[in-house]
Amino acid sequence: MRAVILHGPNDVRVEDVPKPRIETPTDAIVRVVAAGVCGSDLWMLRGIAPLPRPIRSGHEFVGIVEDVGANVVGIRPGQFVVAPFNTSDGGCMCCRRGLPIACDNRTFFGEFGPDGSALDGGQAEFVRVPFADTTLVTTPDRPHSSLIPALLTLTDVMATGHEAAKHAGLSEPGSRVVIVGDGAVGQCAVLACRRLGAERIIVMSRDPRRQRLARKHGATDIIATRGDESAAEVVELLGGGSAHVIEAVGTLQSIRQAIGCARPGGRIGYVGLPWGVELPLWELFAKNLALSGGGANVRAVMPELLPEVLDGTLDPSGVFDGVFALDNAPQAFEAMDKRHCIKAMLVPPAFTNNEGTKYE
Amino acid sequence: MRAVILHGPNDVRVEDVPKPRIETPTDAIVRVVAAGVCGSDLWMLRGIAPLPRPIRSGHEFVGIVEDVGANVVGIRPGQFVVAPFNTSDGGCMCCRRGLPIACDNRTFFGEFGPDGSALDGGQAEFVRVPFADTTLVTTPDRPHSSLIPALLTLTDVMATGHEAAKHAGLSEPGSRVVIVGDGAVGQCAVLACRRLGAERIIVMSRDPRRQRLARKHGATDIIATRGDESAAEVVELLGGGSAHVIEAVGTLQSIRQAIGCARPGGRIGYVGLPWGVELPLWELFAKNLALSGGGANVRAVMPELLPEVLDGTLDPSGVFDGVFALDNAPQAFEAMDKRHCIKAMLVPPAFTNNEGTKYE
Numbered sequence: 001m002r003a004v005i006l007h008g009p010n011d012v013r014v015e016d017v018p019k020p021r022i023e024t025p026t027d028a029i030v031r032v033v034a035a036g037v038c039g040s041d042l043w044m045l046r047g048i049a050p051l052p053r054p055i056r057s058g059h060e061f062v063g064i065v066e067d068v069g070a071n072v073v074g075i076r077p078g079q080f081v082v083a084p085f086n087t088s089d090g091g092c093m094c095c096r097r098g099l100p101i102a103c104d105n106r107t108f109f110g111e112f113g114p115d116g117s118a119l120d121g122g123q124a125e126f127v128r129v130p131f132a133d134t135t136l137v138t139t140p141d142r143p144h145s146s147l148i149p150a151l152l153t154l155t156d157v158m159a160t161g162h163e164a165a166k167h168a169g170l171s172e173p174g175s176r177v178v179i180v181g182d183g184a185v186g187q188c189a190v191l192a193c194r195r196l197g198a199e200r201i202i203v204m205s206r207d208p209r210r211q212r213l214a215r216k217h218g219a220t221d222i223i224a225t226r227g228d229e230s231a232a233e234v235v236e237l238l239g240g241g242s243a244h245v246i247e248a249v250g251t252l253q254s255i256r257q258a259i260g261c262a263r264p265g266g267r268i269g270y271v272g273l274p275w276g277v278e279l280p281l282w283e284l285f286a287k288n289l290a291l292s293g294g295g296a297n298v299r300a301v302m303p304e305l306l307p308e309v310l311d312g313t314l315d316p317s318g319v320f321d322g323v324f325a326l327d328n329a330p331q332a333f334e335a336m337d338k339r340h341c342i343k344a345m346l347v348p349p350a351f352t353n354n355e356g357t358k359y360e
Numbered sequence: 361m362r363a364v365i366l367h368g369p370n371d372v373r374v375e376d377v378p379k380p381r382i383e384t385p386t387d388a389i390v391r392v393v394a395a396g397v398c399g400s401d402l403w404m405l406r407g408i409a410p411l412p413r414p415i416r417s418g419h420e421f422v423g424i425v426e427d428v429g430a431n432v433v434g435i436r437p438g439q440f441v442v443a444p445f446n447t448s449d450g451g452c453m454c455c456r457r458g459l460p461i462a463c464d465n466r467t468f469f470g471e472f473g474p475d476g477s478a479l480d481g482g483q484a485e486f487v488r489v490p491f492a493d494t495t496l497v498t499t500p501d502r503p504h505s506s507l508i509p510a511l512l513t514l515t516d517v518m519a520t521g522h523e524a525a526k527h528a529g530l531s532e533p534g535s536r537v538v539i540v541g542d543g544a545v546g547q548c549a550v551l552a553c554r555r556l557g558a559e560r561i562i563v564m565s566r567d568p569r570r571q572r573l574a575r576k577h578g579a580t581d582i583i584a585t586r587g588d589e590s591a592a593e594v595v596e597l598l599g600g601g602s603a604h605v606i607e608a609v610g611t612l613q614s615i616r617q618a619i620g621c622a623r624p625g626g627r628i629g630y631v632g633l634p635w636g637v638e639l640p641l642w643e644l645f646a647k648n649l650a651l652s653g654g655g656a657n658v659r660a661v662m663p664e665l666l667p668e669v670l671d672g673t674l675d676p677s678g679v680f681d682g683v684f685a686l687d688n689a690p691q692a693f694e695a696m697d698k699r700h701c702i703k704a705m706l707v708p709p710a711f712t713n714n715e716g717t718k719y720e
Contacts, residue, residue, distance in 0.1 A: 093600060094624050101648060102624030114646050167650075240453060255641070264454050264462030265654075274641035281615070281634035286474050288461060288654030290527075294625075294645045 002349065003124030004329040007054045009047030012330045017056065020120060020128035025071035028132030030081060033351050034148050035123045036060030036320070037332050037344040038085075038156055039183055040111065040273050045333055048275045050112055058346070059085035059109040060155040061122025062148065065136075074133045080143055081136040082306070083122065083129060084298035085109055085156050090134025100299040105131060123329060125348045137302045139310065149317035149345060150309045153188060157343070158305060158316045160271050160296040161188025161248070165196055167269030167292040168244040173197025178234055178261040179219075181248030182210040184319040184343040185271060187217055189246045191316055194218030195308075202237060204230055204257065210342060213318050227253075231260030241266060247293070250274045259283050269293050320345045325352045362709065363484030364689040367414045369407030372690045377416065380480060380488035385431035388492030390441060393711050394508050395483045396420030396680070397692050397704040398445075398516055399543055400471065400633050405693055408635045410472055418706070419445035419469040420515040421482025422508060425496075434493045440503055441496040442666070443482065443489060444658030445469055445516050450494025460659040465491060483689060485708045497662045499670065509677035509705060510669045513548060517703070518665060518676045520631050520656040521548025521608070525556055527629030527652040528604040533557025538594055538621040539579075541608030542570040544679040544703040545631060547577055549606045551676055554578030555668075558604075562597060564590055564617065570702060573678050587613075591620030601626060607653070610634045619643050629653050680705045685712045 001019045006012055020029055035058045043049035044057070065079045075081065086108045088100035095103050107113060107130065110121020120127060129135055143151060150158075164185065170177060175198045179189050182205035193201050194217065203219040204226075205211045211222045223233045234242055241263030247255055250272025258268050270293035284291060308314035322341030324332040332344035361379045366372055380389055395418045403409035404417070425439045435441065446468045448460035455463050467473060467490065470481020480487060489495055503511060510518075524545065530537060535558045539549050542565035553561050554577065563579040564586075565571045571582045583593045594602055601623030607615055610632025618628050630653035644651060668674035682701030684692040692704035 097625065099625045099648065265457065265459045270641070270645070274645055277641040278638035279641050281630070281637040281639050284651070285630070285634055285654045288459065290650065290652035291644070292650035292652075294648030297648075 001125035002326055003056045004058060004326065004346070005054050006044055006051060006057045008051060010045060012045065012333045014327045014329050019126050022067060022069045023128065024130065025069040026131050026133065027069040028065055028072055028075055028129045028136065029067040030061070030063040030083065030127050030129055031066045031350070032061045032063040032122055032125060032127055032348050034062055034152050035346045036152050036155065037336055037346065039185070041333065042337055043273060043275050044111065045337060052112065052116060055110060055112070055118055056120040056124055057110040058121035058123030059111055060152060061127060062151050062155065066126065068132060072132045075136055075138060080139045082139070082151055082154050082302065083109070083136055084302065087119070087129070087131045087135045088299050089131050095134070098300045099297055101295045101297045123326065123346050125326070125350065135299065137299070137306060139306070143310065147310065149320040150315055152345060153316040153319060154298070154302055154305055154309060156296065156298060157184040157319060158188040158191070159298040159301045160185050162192040162301050162305060163296045164189045164246045164248060164269040164271040164293065165192040167271065168246045169267040170196045170198055170244055174199045175244055176200035176238055176242055177244040177246060178202045178204070178242040179246045179248060180204045180254050180258045180261070181272060182207060182214060183248065186248040187213055187319050187342065188316050189248055190214050190217035190219050191314065195314065200238070202234060202242070207339070213342070216318060227257060228260060230257060234261045243267065245269070246271070248272050250277065252277045252279065255279060256283065259287065259289060262287060262289050264288050267292065271296065319343045323347060325349070361485035362686055363416045364418060364481070364686065364706070365414050366404055366411060366417045368411060370405060372405065372693045374687050374689050379486050382427060382429045383488065384490065385429040386491050386493065387429040388425055388432055388435055388489045388496060389427040390421070390423040390443065390487050390489055391426045391710070392421045392423040392482055392485060392487055392708050394422055394512050395706045396512050396515065397696055397706065399545070401693065402697055403633060403635055404471065405697060412472065412476065415470060415472070415478055416480040416484055417470040418481035418483030419471055420512060421487060422511050422515065426486065428492060432492050435496060435498060440499045442499070442511055442514050442662065443469070443496055444662065447479070447489070447491045447495045448659050449491050455494070458660045459657055461655045461657045483686065483706050485686070485710065495659065497659070497666060499666070503670065507670065509680040510675050512705060513676040513679060514658070514662055514665055514669060516656065516658060517544040517679060518548040518551070519658040519661045520545050522552040522661050522665060523656045524549045524606045524608060524629040524631040524653065525552040527631065528606045529627040530556045530558060530604055534559045535604055536560035536598055536602055537604040537606060538562045538564070538602040539606045539608060540564045540614050540618045540621070541632060542567060542574060543608065546608040547573055547679050547702065548676050549608055550574050550577035550579050551674065555674065560598070562594060562602070567699070573702070576678060587617060588620060590617060594621045603627065605629070606631070608632050610637065612637045612639065615639060616643065619647065619649060622647060622649050624648050627652065631656065679703045683707060685709070
């Protein structure tokens with residue numbers, strides 16, 4: 001089968017690899033219908049995130065169950081499934097507390113965890129999913145192909161945007177929030193904030209296309225400046241800093257921008273992967289800011305978001321502004337790396353149409 | 361009058377200086393009964409916190425009102441007052457939100473704010489207090505001298521310990537909490553956690569005297585190891601990391617220890633002044649930790665804590681294990697710097713007994 005392999009920084013290849021097989025009785029094999037390229041894939045591409053050995057990349061995928069192990073009870077071949085970016089066993093203390101991201105048996109698809117482990121990723125024709133019953137989420141029916149992009153956002157970015165809003169303290173309607181980051185997570189965070197009843201959603205963006213998408217998602221204000229200037233604009237718009245700020249980039253610059261936009265005693269939800277960021281803690285301390293975040297608990301929030309995606313009331317599909325045949329993964333990575341597109345979707349040959357660019 | 365002047369790193373002197381006078385109609389002049397030496401004074405002493413020019417030090421003091429400006433309405437000469445470490449105007453947005461630490465008109469006594477401003481401090485015979493009505497807190501009567509040490513903790517460390525517990529999320533009885541730091545703030549945090557109903561209070565301490573005080577304050581367990589080893593002990597005691605951790609030191613090492621002791625998704629209340637600490641944000645992100653803290657809102661929490669100190673149900677006086685005549689301030693600073701005492705109290709001549717070491 002075909003799979004995307006990240007061999008090293010700036011070295012993405014699509015190769016023939018062995019098709020995965022059931023290895024333990026709780027595994028499932030999923031035929032991938034569509035896979036996303038994530039901003040955090042770019043961290044590996046750029047040599048920033050660890051890449052100790054070549055890896056089958058991709059932690060965002062949806063597909064159709066091909067086969068299940070003997071102990072899988074809740075999932076049948078033929079079902080459509082949405083996969084979180086990490087496995088979870090459903091039974092450990094963290095899973096029971098609603099923190100499947102910290103599951104004792106978590107492993108990440110297509111990227112390395114802090115312990116150096118990694119599963120083969122989903123940018124491939126097939127993928128093996130351990131702990132299938134407690135990792136995968138099934139849809140009631142086979143969804144229409146037009147829903148694939150929106151469903152694919154649930155594997156990571158929409159769930160992450162939702163948790164970002166929660167981390168930033170958006171617990172009641174009428175809130176005002178600043179979102180630093182106009183990428184897929186930032187765009188999904190706009191939707192999440194609107195969904196949670198935010199009254200004012202201010203998005204930092206300098207890119208007209210991304211500004212348009214943010215407005216479509218519910219942004220009420222766009223700020224195109226940076227640094228101190230952007231913080232001054234927030235103060236002018238809100239009559240002070242914001243009680244709620246979402247940081248959806250993960251660089252020192254973006255975190256400082258978030259700090260600058262926060263009012264004293266405010267809350268920053270940080271969900272951008274902060275590779276190599278060393279934060280001068282005094283900057284938080286001096287404004288009495290709270291920081292809350294980390295990787296999203298996709299498996300825990302999916303049951304809440306999935307029905308709304310299926311009935312169309314939550315539509316994050318607009319973040320996928322680039323669709324590529326799986327074999328064109330290098331171009332997809334490049335398009336995202338150069339910010340030619342917000343987010344790229346990869347479609348394996350079985351689901352590609354004649355133009356090679358559409359899932360069916 | 362006599363006052364302590366910090367001239368530079370390791371240069372503490374007690375000198376004759378002009379007695380302060382009313383400068384604006386909202387000022388009060390306070391005759392100091394006792395002043396504390398704070399761990400953050402040591403940051404200046406050690407050349408770590410900025411000391412752009414010599415300063416009359418001391419941000420912890422209690423005393424008797426000597427004089428008030430024409431616009432002071434709620435405070436009369438002769439009243440006993442407890443002073444927070446910063447001024448607050450009571451009317452700005454932050455004050456109205458319960459964040460007097462971030463008051464638009466805040467200035468710190470005896471130390472420099474981020475804007476470089478500073479008020480003459482309270483390690484002196486007299487001190488001028490701007491915004492007296494909304495900064496100072498009066499006691500109903502002149503308290504017995506035996507209550508002075510406990511009242512003095514309300515100016516900073518007890519209030520800070522209380523806020524640390526709140527920041528760490530101790531909102532309901534029965535919680536389990538780890539406290540990193542066995543100094544005055546850590547010791548007060550033990551009292552605060554017990555007061556908030558914590559069932560298990562684990563304190564990191566290697567010093568037998570400090571361990572004893574922590575136990576007296578309500579610590580249920582003491583851990584004397586450091587780093588990974590201490591985190592392993594917490595996991596063994598609690599069957600996992602702690603949902604609530606208090607960081608009351610402010611070094612990279614102590615913050616990492618707090619992170620190590622936290623369970624995934626846990627909350628760290630950070631109240632140790634983190635001068636020069638650059639935190640690898642990934643370490644928080646990887647465990648989905650929330651960090652909440654900053655300088656204490658002393659003026660806001662004092663009304664809650666003061667009655668309990670006055671009736672003896674809350675007694676943090678044990679943190680003061682060294683009492684020095686004001687003129688012996690250099691020895692007091694040294695005793696704290698060398699960890700010979702947890703916290704030193706300075707007593708001006710008018711309140712010093714024949715031995716020169718007791719307020720009266």
